[in-house]
Amino acid sequence: MNVVLDALAFSNIIVLSSIGLTLTYITLKVPNFAHGDLVTIGAYTALAAARLLGITPYAAIPLAFIASGMAALASYYLVYRPLDRRGAGIVTLMIASMSTEVILRASLHIFADVMTTSTKSYWRGFLFREEGGQLTSYIVVSTITAILIIISLYLFLHRTKYGVALRAAVENPSLASAIGIDVDKARAVSWLIAGGLAGVAGVFMPFRTPTDPETGWALLLRMFAASVLGGLDAVFGAVIGGYVIGLSEVLGIYLLSGPPLNLSTAYRPAIPFAILVILLLIAPRGLSGVEWRRLLSRMSRGVVRSG
Amino acid sequence: MLLEVEELTAGYGDIRVIEDVSFSLGSGELLAVLGPNGSGKSTLVKAVMGLATVHSGRILFRGEDVTRLKPHEKARRGMVYVPQMNNVFERLTVRENLIMAGYTIGDELQDRIEEVLELLPPLRRLMGRKAWTLSGGERQMLALAMALVRSPELLILDEPTASLAPPVAEKIIGLIAQIRESEDVGIILVEQNAKLALSISDEALLMVSGKQVYMGDANKLLSRSDLSSLYLGVRS
Ligand SMILES: Nc1ncnc2c1ncn2[C@@H]1O[C@H](COP(=O)(O)OP(=O)(O)O)[C@@H](O)[C@H]1O
Ligand SMILES: [Mg+2]
Numbered sequence: 001m002n003v004v005l006d007a008l009a010f011s012n013i014i015v016l017s018s019i020g021l022t023l024t025y026i027t028l029k030v031p032n033f034a035h036g037d038l039v040t041i042g043a044y045t046a047l048a049a050a051r052l053l054g055i056t057p058y059a060a061i062p063l064a065f066i067a068s069g070m071a072a073l074a075s076y077y078l079v080y081r082p083l084d085r086r087g088a089g090i091v092t093l094m095i096a097s098m099s100t101e102v103i104l105r106a107s108l109h110i111f112a113d114v115m116t117t118s119t120k121s122y123w124r125g126f127l128f129r130e131e132g133g134q135l136t137s138y139i140v141v142s143t144i145t146a147i148l149i150i151i152s153l154y155l156f157l158h159r160t161k162y163g164v165a166l167r168a169a170v171e172n173p174s175l176a177s178a179i180g181i182d183v184d185k186a187r188a189v190s191w192l193i194a195g196g197l198a199g200v201a202g203v204f205m206p207f208r209t210p211t212d213p214e215t216g217w218a219l220l221l222r223m224f225a226a227s228v229l230g231g232l233d234a235v236f237g238a239v240i241g242g243y244v245i246g247l248s249e250v251l252g253i254y255l256l257s258g259p260p261l262n263l264s265t266a267y268r269p270a271i272p273f274a275i276l277v278i279l280l281l282i283a284p285r286g287l288s289g290v291e292w293r294r295l296l297s298r299m300s301r302g303v304v305r306s307g
Numbered sequence: 308m309l310l311e312v313e314e315l316t317a318g319y320g321d322i323r324v325i326e327d328v329s330f331s332l333g334s335g336e337l338l339a340v341l342g343p344n345g346s347g348k349s350t351l352v353k354a355v356m357g358l359a360t361v362h363s364g365r366i367l368f369r370g371e372d373v374t375r376l377k378p379h380e381k382a383r384r385g386m387v388y389v390p391q392m393n394n395v396f397e398r399l400t401v402r403e404n405l406i407m408a409g410y411t412i413g414d415e416l417q418d419r420i421e422e423v424l425e426l427l428p429p430l431r432r433l434m435g436r437k438a439w440t441l442s443g444g445e446r447q448m449l450a451l452a453m454a455l456v457r458s459p460e461l462l463i464l465d466e467p468t469a470s471l472a473p474p475v476a477e478k479i480i481g482l483i484a485q486i487r488e489s490e491d492v493g494i495i496l497v498e499q500n501a502k503l504a505l506s507i508s509d510e511a512l513l514m515v516s517g518k519q520v521y522m523g524d525a526n527k528l529l530s531r532s533d534l535s536s537l538y539l540g541v542r543s
Contacts, residue, residue, distance in 0.1 A: 172393050177358075
């Protein structure tokens with residue numbers, strides 16, 4: 001039971017962060033290597049709010065959204081937009097993205113050190129503990145938060161004119177600008193939302209894992225896996241991808257490390273990637289690229305064969 | 308004059324694709340832009356719309372110099388461009404596409420969409436479909452509808468009949484002729500099919516290798532046997 005709940009909590013973090021990863025990917029077709037660090041920024045914002053303002057980490061969710069959102073927005077305006085305007089190719093953008101990642105992570109290390117010396121308390125390997133030893137309330141809160149965010153993002157992107165414009169602008173920038181949409185602004189908003197969601201994910205991370213400036217970076221590959229699995233051009237594919245990756249890692253390690261296999265838990269990170277590779281061999285464009293209706297009707301006629 | 312293009316040299320980044328192109332267009336007129344593949348027709352209209360790099364020359368819209376304006380700023384002034392490719396938002400439904408097309412329109416949008424559907428009734432039963440599921444003809448019709456929703460003053464159509472079966476192409480050209488009758492609009496029609504385009508145009512501009520080799524009366528172009536047999540695939 002606890003394993004299932006833990007898997008759910010882990011998945012919520014992966015889902016919230018991979019939605020944003022997909023969202024920024026579709027704006028510039030570049031994977032944002034710094035996305036994991038945006039998650040860490042969210043965690044540190046919550047820690048700073050708890051220690052300096054005395055508020056609970058949950059109350060710091062809006063602050064974490066703003067802090068990580070601003071960091072994402074700054075990297076868009078300072079790095080990606082200038083490069084994109086100069087016609088930089090995908091390789092240049094990717095190297096810029098890696099450099100931004102290193103800089104952000106280094107800044108987090110500096111921040112952690114400065115805070116540790118100035119407040120005389122530990123700003124590394126920290127955990128959020130809950131009152132009364134109730135370990136599960138964050139699982140409930142993170143699940144509700146994930147559901148609320150997914151629903152509101154869906155409503156925003158599909159039911160508001162500005163949200164539809166955002167989808168239009170990222171799908172086809174030149175057509176969008178030709179009909180009067182300010183594509184540059186739409187991209188900036190996408191980066192802000194993407195960073196913000198990573199920040200929210202970050203608030204939940206220290207409830208589960210001792211957090212330091214490297215923790216988000218270490219999660220990045222899972223986020224990539226979730227985004228790729230969901231289909232890199234489908235924001236809500238990342239939701240399904242995130243749950244598949246998150247649940248498979250935690251539940252998989254539980255099953256493999258127990259009897260009768262008793263495998264070492266060092267294999268843990270390999271599980272979601274093994275699943276990713278297998279699923280991509282079946283559905284190369286990710287789950288959202290599958291023509292589900294055709295597949296289902298073929299399956300119901302019993303004509304599905306391998307290959 | 309609705310649109311005046313003066314000695315326009317344009318391309319992509321440092322590359323020059325078209326050189327010294329000049330023409331003008333009045334409201335209610337239809338100009339056909341013709342020429343072989345790769346001659347710079349799309350580049351010309353993209354440059355007019357601000358989607359290609361202008362190296363020199365001027366573009367005046369209703370007398371205002373719009374040469375350096377961004378595409379969305381031109382769009383808000385009534386210049387409407389339907390690209391040759393990717394001219395609808397594939398992941399949006401037909402209805403969402405029409406709403407997006409009217410992004411800069413306020414309260415009248417619903418009425419305007421209704422008016423356009425009167426002109427293009429087949430779209431009515433496709434409203435809930437995602438655009439990527441449409442046939443080639445339906446797609447072009449949607450692209451046209453998206454342009455019309457915005458009550459354009461200048462309508463730029465880049466090869467609206469490309470890759471359509473001949474009867475469907477004729478239907479689209481018929482619709483363009485109808486638009487020209489019912490709306491107060493100047494139209495630039497880029498076309499491969501010279502005969503079809505010239506049948507509804509007032510004036511024609513012929514591009515060859517980035518240079519303008521003819522600009523003038525559409526019917527007279529057909530009688531220039533040197534040009535029409537070489538570049539237009541029309542036998543006189
Ligand atoms: N984005 C681009 N970057 C660089 N060159 C381009 C680009 N688009 C088109 N070209 C070049 O410009 C020339 C004219 O292309 P285009 O304007 O599309 O011709 P047309 O529409 O008449 O077929 C071609 O040689 C083409 O290769
Ligand atoms: Mg062309």
